[in-house]
Amino acid sequence: MGAVGTGELRDEAALAEVLRGLGREVEPLLVARNPDLVSVIHGVAAVPDTARSMVDSVRWCDAVVVMETPGAARVANRIGGLTAVAQALSRREVVRVRVDDRSLLSGLPAAPAEEAANLLRGAGADAGKPVLVVSPKAMADEWQTLEQVRILAVAASAWLRGGGSVVGLALSPNAGDGSHRIHRTRRDAVLLAEVARAAKHPVPVVGPLVHPALLKAVVALAGVVVTARPETIELAGGAGVPCLGFGWERSVRERLAEWDMSALPERPSADDVCGWMAGPGVPAAEQGVTGGGPRRHR
Numbered sequence: 001m002g003a004v005g006t007g008e009l010r011d012e013a014a015l016a017e018v019l020r021g022l023g024r025e026v027e028p029l030l031v032a033r034n035p036d037l038v039s040v041i042h043g044v045a046a047v048p049d050t051a052r053s054m055v056d057s058v059r060w061c062d063a064v065v066v067m068e069t070p071g072a073a074r075v076a077n078r079i080g081g082l083t084a085v086a087q088a089l090s091r092r093e094v095v096r097v098r099v100d101d102r103s104l105l106s107g108l109p110a111a112p113a114e115e116a117a118n119l120l121r122g123a124g125a126d127a128g129k130p131v132l133v134v135s136p137k138a139m140a141d142e143w144q145t146l147e148q149v150r151i152l153a154v155a156a157s158a159w160l161r162g163g164g165s166v167v168g169l170a171l172s173p174n175a176g177d178g179s180h181r182i183h184r185t186r187r188d189a190v191l192l193a194e195v196a197r198a199a200k201h202p203v204p205v206v207g208p209l210v211h212p213a214l215l216k217a218v219v220a221l222a223g224v225v226v227t228a229r230p231e232t233i234e235l236a237g238g239a240g241v242p243c244l245g246f247g248w249e250r251s252v253r254e255r256l257a258e259w260d261m262s263a264l265p266e267r268p269s270a271d272d273v274c275g276w277m278a279g280p281g282v283p284a285a286e287q288g289v290t291g292g293g294p295r296r297h298r
Helices: 009-022 035-042 051-059 072-090 113-123 142-161 188-199 212-221 230-239 250-258 270-277
Strands: 029-032 045-048 064-068 094-098 131-135 165-169 224-227 243-246 262-264
Touching: 009 035, 009 064, 009 212, 029 035, 029 051, 035 045, 045 051, 113 212, 131 142, 131 188, 131 212, 131 230, 142 165, 142 188, 142 224, 142 243, 142 270, 165 188, 165 212, 212 230, 224 230, 230 243, 230 250, 243 250, 243 270, 250 262, 262 270
Parallel strands: 029 045, 064 094, 131 165, 131 224, 224 243, 243 262
Antiparallel strands: none
């Protein structure tokens, strides 16, 4: 039980970590907001978090675990209620598990590389070439969202001209961070379609609703990552992949500084992104375009 079934990467990564800790000898049954989503991503049985499902499930279980995920703060009262109901119905001790958010994604074990390569091939990407991963996020300021699309299209075009392959990560089924200021249609997959149109080249998309360990493996196969999402920076940092970020949000700037990665300026240009991709430690994408490049956090 807990804040599971949201489709958000941090929540699903926390669930994956808890399931891994339980071991294979345990047969878990999850009480989730979206049981079908949980079953698809994690391959475990799940039931909806309705009163009837809880009564039927908790009454006959051998143990109850209430998971406090990174998203638990926004549903704290609900989790408290789940705990109370579970204790009343099961007459067993209810264990509350808190997952550490600080190293959740960077320390997440990656799936086998071959599984990631198969996923890329299934999406239409050429896993045999150097891969650029682009990972957008809708912003409350639509100008920033449009700038993301423009710069990611520049990066994709440059990488493709250099003989590489481009794949887009759609990490969330929701728009942005769920803020009411962002229209629900501005989901990652929609933004990646706009990147493809601007680049005048298809951009295969991986996600959403992919197991976090598999997303980590996809990022690990990349030569370069360009993103506006702090979660993607953590995945890249944990995998040792060079990453360039849009530094408009504090959470992004903090992750970039933590991993000693580069940030684009407030008003990024083609020279900024192409200069960085042609710089030291990054596979060259387009030698004909140079620029001062973005600043690096120290």
